[in-house]
Amino acid sequence: RFERLVQELAEDHQPYMLDKKGEFVRDAEIGENPCFLLTDHIPMPKKSFNSLKRLGTEKISLGPKMLFASQCVVLIHNELDIREF
Template structure:
């Protein structure tokens, strides 16, 4: 299983505002493109991939949307609209979601009432988790663990205070080079490197 965690610092938790964040300060297109690049290949779909989208811009508490290819996820096409529809559905179909509650909305589509710290801590209990960081160890100089988890941020940098405690609990930093890339580009490169290494 390949897992990508995308933290959307300005990502709205209100379904009716998702589309308004395309091409604006919310930059929801970063999320849409990351999802597309995580799952789709030419004439194919990666079923051993899952992606968590953490929506931080909430009036009460963050929401985490999980998309899982192995659990029957269906995306209508390789375009923004299809991803936006999934995010809207998860938010719209979970009224009165309680903090720390998890609901399955459709096969491969799940939403939870918690944010980055709880998700990252949970994943660190059983998985090797890598944070994308230009100052981290070069991906080609290390042997990646099986079933890796990769954490990325959208157009805003990850808060340092969110990272320090997780590093003490085993979070590793990994670099794709010195040039700053879009999260969606990082997802493509990570998939390529894992394919290149013969990982399923």
């Protein structure tokens, strides 16, 4: 199950959920060992996000426009490269 996988990842990673209402990635403080969670065009159920929030998941945004997952991965990699992760 998805929540169980994130729970295991959260033991040694900081999870971030991509959400257009989250803190803009350039302004956000990215913790060590980040793990970025992406969804498709269907929003994650609020119940699921609440369980992720209890694990310390933070919402982060790449901007107000809807993007393909492949574009998100490129932008996240670019941001981590700029920050020299």
